[in-house]
Amino acid sequence: MRVDIITVVPGLLDSPFSHSIMKRAQANGLLDVQVHNLRDHTPYKQAQVDDYQFGGGAGMVLMPEPLAILIEKLQEERKYDEVIYMTPDGPTFNQKTANRLSLLGNLMIICGHYKGIDDRIRQHFVTMEISIGDYVLSGGELAAAVVVDAIGRLIPGVLNDETSALSDSFQDNLLAPPVYTRPADFRGWKVPEILLSGDHRKVEEWRHEESMKRTAERRPDLLEGNN
Numbered sequence: 675m676r677v678d679i680i681t682v683v684p685g686l687l688d689s690p691f692s693h694s695i696m697k698r699a700q701a702n703g704l705l706d707v708q709v710h711n712l713r714d715h716t717p718y719k720q721a722q723v724d725d726y727q728f729g730g731g732a733g734m735v736l737m738p739e740p741l742a743i744l745i746e747k748l749q750e751e752r753k754y755d756e757v758i759y760m761t762p763d764g765p766t767f768n769q770k771t772a773n774r775l776s777l778l779g780n781l782m783i784i785c786g787h788y789k790g791i792d793d794r795i796r797q798h799f800v801t802m803e804i805s806i807g808d809y810v811l812s813g814g815e816l817a818a819a820v821v822v823d824a825i826g827r828l829i830p831g832v833l834n835d836e837t838s839a840l841s842d843s844f845q846d847n848l849l850a851p852p853v854y855t856r857p858a859d860f861r862g863w864k865v866p867e868i869l870l871s872g873d874h875r876k877v878e879e880w881r882h883e884e885s886m887k888r889t890a891e892r893r894p895d896l897l898e899g900n901n
C-alpha cells in the first residue's frame with residue numbers, strides 16, 4: 675500500500691512510521707508512506723500556504739491553490755482509491771473502516787491545520803473524511819498517524835502471526851480478553867489456572883467468556899450492535 679500525506683508540519687510525521695510494526699512493514703515493501711510538505715508546492719511568495727478567512731473571524735485557512743497543485747501532481751503519478759481529509763467534523767474512524775482501507779492500494783491523506791482547508795478542496799478533490807474522535811487536535815497529522823498505523827498493521831503480511839489481528843479488540847465487536855505472561859505467580863497474584871492447563875479448547879472457551887464479560891461491563895454498546 676502506498677500512502678501520500680500532505681501536511682504543513684511534516685516534522686510531526688517523522689517518527690510515527692519509523693518504529694516497530696510500521697517500520698517493518700515499510701522495510702518489507704508492504705507499506706510506503708511518503709510525506710509531502712505543502713510549502714514546497716505553493717506558487718505564492720514566502721512559501722505562503724494559508725490566509726485569512728473570507729467573512730472574517732479568527733484563524734487561518736489553507737488556500738486552495740497549493741493543495742490543488744500538489745493533489746493533481748500526485749494524481750498524475752498514480753490513481754488514488756481514496757483522497758482522505760482528516761477533520762474533526764468527519765465520520766468517526768473505527769475498525770470497520772480500517773479493515774476496508776487496508777485492502778486498498780493507494781491512499782492520499784490531507785492534513786488540515788489552523789481552521790482547516792478551503793471548502794472547495796473538500797468539494798472537488800476529497801472522496802472521504804475521517805475524524806478520530808470527538809475532540810479537537812491542532813492539526814490532522816497525529817490523527818493521520820493513528821489512521822495509517824491502524825490500517826498498516828492490517829495489510830496482509832505485516833503482522834508476524836497472521837491471526838493476531840483477528841483476535842484484536844473490535845474485530846468481532848468484542849473487546850479482547852485479558853492476557854498474562856510469566857511468572858505464573860507474581861507476588862502471590864496468580865494467573866487463571868485454565869491458561870496453564872494446556873487444554874486449548876477450554877482456553878478458547880474461557881477467552882470468549884472473558885471477552886463477553888469485559889464487553890458487557892465496559893462497552894455494552896458493542897453488544898447491542900450500535901457500532
Ligand code: 6GU
Pocket residue numbers: 759760761762804805806807808809810811812813814817818
Ligand atoms: Cl482528523 N483532525 C483534527 N484537527 N482534530 C481531530 C481529528 C482530526 N479527529 C479528531 N479531532
